[in-house]
Amino acid sequence: MRNAASFREGWLAAGIGLLLLFPLSSPDAFFLDVFTTGFLLAAFAASWDVVGGVSGQITLGHALPFGAAAYACALLTTFAGWPLPLAVAAGVLLAAAVGAGIGTLSAPLAGPFVALLTLALGEIAHEAAVGHTFFSGPGGYAWGGEGGIPVALPWRDASPFSSYYAALAFLCLASFGMLRFSRSGAGLILRAVAGSPITAQASGVPIARFKRLAFTVGSAFAGAAGAGFVLHVGRATATDLSLELSFQAATFAAVGGRGTIVGPVVAALVLHVLFQGLSLPPSARVLLYALTLLVTLRFFPGGVVGTARDLASRLGGKEAARPPRRRGRNNPGEGTP
Amino acid sequence: MASPLPQVLLDGLFAGGTYALMAAGMALILGVVKVINLSHGAFFTLGAYVAYALAERGVGTPIAAAPLAAVIAFAFGVFLGKSFVNPARSHPFALPVGTLACALLFEQAAQMVWGPHPLSIEAGAPWIGPGGLVIRRWGVIAFLSSAALLGGLKWVLSARPGLPLRLIAEDEEIAGSLGMDVEAIRYLTFGGACAMAAAAGALLSPSGAVTPTMGRAPLLLSLVVVIVAGMDSVAAIFLLSIGLGIFGNACAWLLSPQWSYVALLAAVCLLLSARPAGIVVTAGRRD
């Protein structure tokens, strides 16, 4: 087991090191921008995994806390004149509160009903964002609706390098936090609840409370990602609440490996950077993306990182379970699984 | 000019028929194959494009296009079932995401073949009922087809031919141990449901414009209906579809057309909160 853990940590360290050094090879501003957005989406995918993977509550409305934080930042800075850090904090808190609300509503439900409820809530928020127009915004013309709300940023044009490193730092911190949560006592209980709710309930676990906790924590991180996203883009739009975004998080989790936290991060980063960064012609890009998803899920239905972990733990577990042998002695039972 | 309320209710009835048509196939897949099929809307779109292609060549009526669309969709559905849905069953979460990817693939392919611009088929004149009530041709067709489809489904499932499907829906292991070819039945059912979606698309194509992403909204609504109503009672699916159609139209009329969708979704959330296990209470199931 120790081998497998340091194996994982080694690869993580290598990956982070790579990303830290990448800008030194002087890529152009576009590539840095693609990576920055990729980091933020990866954090969003990981936050989905806290709810949908670790806790087993498949949510199809995870864009709701993401967009709620985005809109909170935009509205507070533009209409109410709040300073940016305060608006970001308020956005994350709002996202956590939204998560708590979703968790409370979905606590009595299970399985596809949770998915449906979260989908409905997300769509309601999206419709409200698209349909609501502020007719007397600053400047005397209408704001909001499909055009979104701009964020009053203290900087004019952020340097692509600082955006890149800021987003990378955020991704590392957020992932670290989510990994710690998923391995904490609460996280283990959530995994147990996800595995068999009846057993957990029979053991005296207050299921509703833990489901709410999962949603709150996952939504808080989603809100943080949303705030980061809106700081990068400069505008909160209805796309930040869209069903497509919610599906995207679930997709990254499926491809990466549900429940691993690291899997969705890797999948999000790789898929986003590859498909947005390679500037393929639009039809080819969509076709290749869809085909990649299909092929990956066909051969790795448990996700890439998920399957790799299963494989590694099976190999590592066999290694640990076997009694130590002297070198050089052939053992007939060695190769059998 | 007809008094508005009966017209609104009639239109709601027809809208509900549309939802029921889509929900039929979705219920079959969710119940038997146990997959949330997010490519259902894409097959709906396929049916509409087949109807358009035939209309372009002079075969005007979508009723003739529906069988052809069903056959083509059945072939695609069986292919998808064999190559993806069956092999990936070990991880149930991969299936909806994979079908979503398939929907993306199809939307892009449709855009490349027919272009992204909206296309349109002539709807034909409506019938005028008592008091000037406008009875839409395609609305009647949707309603009658959905009733026929769901009725047929109910009959098949309760009769002998439907036994394998019911057994597989109940417990696949037992079905397999009884010598049933579970794999084949799964992908054939999947293909059949896709055929239903395509037939729905062909029948409804004259009502609006045909675009590559037209299947997304019907997909969502059929998902809503099937999950809330459950897969056990065909009558519940039909009644819920009609109910949602009438409710949406009534909200648009009485409150505001802008928020009718929000009202519909809010009603669904309320339904789920009131009945967390779905609106149809089933007898105790084995865990």
Next chain:
Amino acid sequence: MTVRTGTFLRLALLLRGPAALFLYLFSSVFPAAPCVAAAHPDTLKIGVLAPLSGPYAAGGTSFVQAATLAVEQANAEGGVFGQRVTIVVGDTQGRVDVAKAEALRLVSREKVSALVGAYLSEETVGVMEIAAAQRTVLLVPVAATAEITDLVRREYARYRYVFRVGYSLPQWAEMIAAFLSDRKVRRYAFVGAGIRWNRELGETLERIVAPLGIAPVYTAYYSPGNPTFDTVAVAAAAASPDIVILADPGRNSVSFLKRLRESAPALPALSIGGALGDARLAASVPLSAPVYVQAAAWRGVSPAATAYVERYEHRFGAPPVGYSDTLPYDAVTVLVAAWRKAGSTATEAVVPVLERGTFAGTAGDYRFDAAHQAVWGTGPGALRGTFVRWERDGARIVFPPR
């Protein structure tokens, strides 16, 4: 010694360092690789930003087609300064973050001399930031939000590179008002999607027609996500207006018009442009009452417009709808004309030329006001737009009268 699974594990642990180093070195080569735009030294590039995938792909596709036609025309006239003009396309996918990234790619990697785009308002404002930061000329063909010109007016020093070729919402309302007045309309119904720019257009139109004695008797906006056309069509017909104005330019306008014709076969309808400018779509709706469409320009408005429409039809198989294609065509045409007049593609030379000059397009002569907005409307020297009526054998221009 037999190779055991443990050895594999240890090997992998050992190798991860060198693997990372290798990947890093590889990555420093990688970004240089996709610079596949064969940098022909003597071509001038125009960056075109439009959605080519996602829900707005229809408008974006016409956009790019028209831009392609415009540069072909420019090259047929001998190019600019002896150089060929090409377009480099960025797919914005209907999202602000992608629009900004693509704008960055076109400017920093492809080294375009100017940008034309985007399609949606929010995309365009995002692209404006990039254009401002990179000091690149940006011509906006569609996207009617006031935010664009307001930014130019308020922060001229930063945004002076941005010019809007298409009409703003007040100008749009002004042209519609002139048409309504010409048709002797007293009562109208206004139906659109519940999105900001449709509502803003409705409000602006109501304000502008009030002094003319015209008033809306029914206004409704349906949900953009799941529209209920039935009730709106019934209610609009029940209010007995003289005309129904359809503000939603996309496929919803076709669906709604079909419903409307079922409830009220004799009610005229005006579409403010978009999908109903397509002859095949108009043909699928009953012609029991007039269907009018507003466009920037149409075949027969001027020799330039007719030539453009015929070239477009010959090249792409169907004539343009008159909004999401004609305006980008004119944007590229104006840009090329400005380059020729300025004698260079340098931003500092082109901006004053655009501010002061007049440029011929298919819709007429373009000139820009102090907020860099092209002058459309009913005033002297303004571009008027065109209103056509669909008939069995095609469209007839009904306003402004020739």
